[in-house]
Amino acid sequence: MTPAHPQTAAGEPKPSLAVLIAISTVSPVAMQIYLPSLAGMMAVFSATAGEIQLSMSAFFISVAVSQLFWGPLSDLFGRRPVIIIGMALFVVGSIFCLLAPSIEWLIAARVIQAAGGCTGLVLGRAIVRDLYGPRQAASMIGYVTMGLAVMPALAPAMGGVLDQFYGWRGGFFLMLIFGVGVLWASVYRLPETHKTRVAVTARQVLQSYLRLFREPLYWGYALTATFSALTYFAYLGGAPFIAAGLMSMTAAEMGFYFMFVALGYMAGNFLSGKYAERVGMFPMVLAGTLISGLAVVLVAGFTLFEALTPASLFLPMFVLGLGNGVCLPSALSGAVSVRPDLAGSASGLTASLQVATGAVAGSLVARLYADGFLAGSPWAMIWIMAAGVGAGLIAAVAIRLVSTRREMVPAE
Structure with missing residues (x-):
């Protein structure tokens, strides 16, 4: 057939x-x-x-x-x-x-x-x-x-x-x-x-990654995607504990509010599909990272003024999902575009970095929330999320700095 x-x-x-x-x-x-x-x-x-x-x-x-x-x-x-x-x-x-x-x-x-x-x-x-x-x-x-x-x-x-x-x-x-x-x-x-x-051969596989390791522009895109995932997984690692422990929310209630994150992510991806080709990858990456930062600022503000409620905990996460949806498609496309001959290797390495870093972030937030001076506090989640946004901004700026030195500039 x-x-x-x-x-x-x-x-x-x-x-x-x-x-x-x-x-x-x-x-x-x-x-x-x-x-x-x-x-x-x-x-x-x-x-x-x-x-x-x-x-x-x-x-x-x-x-x-x-x-x-x-x-x-x-x-x-x-x-x-x-x-x-x-x-x-x-x-x-x-x-x-x-x-x-x-x-x-x-x-x-x-x-x-x-x-x-x-x-x-x-x-x-x-x-x-x-x-x-x-x-x-x-x-x-x-x-x-x-x-x-x-x-x-x-x-x-x-x-x-x-x-x-x-x-x-x-x-x-x-x-x-x-x-x-x-x-x-x-x-x-x-x-x-x-x-x-x-x-x-095993040597060729290793050489594929070694060639990627020598591409600073790849690392700019890949680390931006990785830190974006870190911010998201930090939220997933902390929000359930905060919702159950501080707000006594049921699993059904949490399930309802978690939908807002998915809706934000879908909206961000829609915007990427509509505007990325028109405005270029770097503006989308930078805008998405800044939008995610706004979500962290909102949650931190509500926590600082003791106004944290189910709505003020989860609804800003719509903004986080929106930021990830705007940033990730362009960051991932940039990562696999630096060396088109190594697109599969670049995609695999980037995805592995996202999953591994995100899993560590989620576990770290859960541990900080359970033990130490941040035990039982939303700040365990907020500080890790803020670190992810900050590192993502540095990686995004690095994209612009590195791309200006190259003849091919995919981060327009």
């Missing part, structure tokens, strides 16, 4: 926006859909809260590490075969999750699921960069990530409904169906966009 693909003006096949969103969404949805089932899984597996939490931590670690390899492999073998292998691994991991007889089995299955699913997350950006120039790529990434934000925002609610009717396996069964569908789309609706074919 010959795959049918949309055609570009030049007659070259091009994946549809729906396919790019689907392959990019698999991993984020799998991260969150089983959250409502965690308490029930403790009873089913006779596990401690720490053991159940490890199934989530292992997922994040697997995503961070795997992305470092999938990117270079896609540069050497092409995007399509790597994504097909990844989606097949995701399906296998989902089957193992459904069959898990113990928490140890489930943790191992989640590692496989994460390692496979993250191929779409990291290579979706590289595919966009294969097809478009730097400015247009920023716009397209904005549209992709706007669509990508919808399903993860709804995933916990879907997981809760499935758990109510089918138990903890309900969410994993849905992910199995989703994974099979995306695997089919990868085989029959995803053309190759990266034409280079060379033999792959």
